[in-house]
Amino acid sequence: MARTQGSHSDITGPRIRKAALHLFARYGYAAVSMRQIAAEVGVQAGALYNYTPDKQSLLYRLMRDHMEELLAAQKALPSQDCALDALRQFVGFHIRFHMQRPEEVFIAYMELRNLTPENFAEIEALRRDYEDALQGILVAGQAEGVFALQDAKIATLAVIAMLNGVMTWYRAGGRLSLDQVERIYWDMVRKAVAA
Amino acid sequence: MARTQGSHSDITGPRIRKAALHLFARYGYAAVSMRQIAAEVGVQAGALYNYTPDKQSLLYRLMRDHMEELLAAQKALPSQDCALDALRQFVGFHIRFHMQRPEEVFIAYMELRNLTPENFAEIEALRRDYEDALQGILVAGQAEGVFALQDAKIATLAVIAMLNGVMTWYRAGGRLSLDQVERIYWDMVRKAVAA
DNA sequence: GTTCTATTTGAACGTGTGTTCATATAAGCT
């Protein structure tokens, strides 16, 4: 049981991250030990330290990678002609992206308080970037006259909170398809911000 | 430092619960030790066990008391003539009740996974009771023809998720008064479920 | 087939965990 250059190393690293992801999502960062993560990978605890400087970095990197993926995917969306289309696209994107990564999403807002202050600030900045994208759409829609909002910032947070609620109940194979879920939420969001 | 019948006992008990509330809300159940709680109260760790059988019960009782208070207060609301008024009343109640207990609210949905299965089932039942009250209003409104919902259950969860979002950003003394916040959210909820 | 080195082990470090319990203490009752 030793190395295989660019083999064990390339395999163990991702497996550790995946195990940490599952366990943090299931039991919470503080309740999961390095030994549990190691056991899930099939390795001794000491071996983890070839891949992460410490437990905190394991959490931070999971969150940062998730947020950066989210931002990159959002920025890659095709631009739309009107705010209504942009909002529809955003709602569909948000629901689908998050549905595909329930564990990352769960960790990303349950474990914020377990980040060191510096790490927290970085993640929080990424989150604000994402919120700003939605807020931009809402403000543009107000200018177009298709949206009517008493407060754009609060509307932004309200829409995201509502959409994130999907995560708490949706289970693949349940009574509703993803398409249906998307339609239902789009209907509510559209009406909530409508002029 | 010993007892005062119906004095130390009546004082230490609540102080322990209050300390646990603050610390669990701030750092999370798993990250808080019995010794930290004891230190906050100004007592040794062993003394806590005169007031709680174990750490788990401390968490469970905080959550159960909170949920029962919430349910009792909700059931005590005056009945309304129409679903629209009932929904407006519910939105106002929900926002104000939760704003007054940010720590209890935070714990009640961040620490669910740290409950034993039996305790979790009980809390979850209480939560469902509360959701059912809102769902009843929405269904009644559909019958009256004032609400139009593709799916009443999802609308219920969406409204609650949206309202709970307030907790993540509202700070007393911020740029918006509670009345303003209530108006803004009521505006969005009303439109989201409107026929 | 030998050497080299990336990778893993396994034990150890110091500290902290939830919980228990014999002992000490001080207030209430008579």
Place this chain on the structure above:
DNA sequence: AGCTTATATGAACACACGTTCAAATAGAAC
């Protein structure tokens, strides 16, 4: 003033924690 008893102490229990590191190991390179 003395007795009783509710309350709190403080040490101890067995175990778990994150992290470190010398030593062992096994694939890659020659």
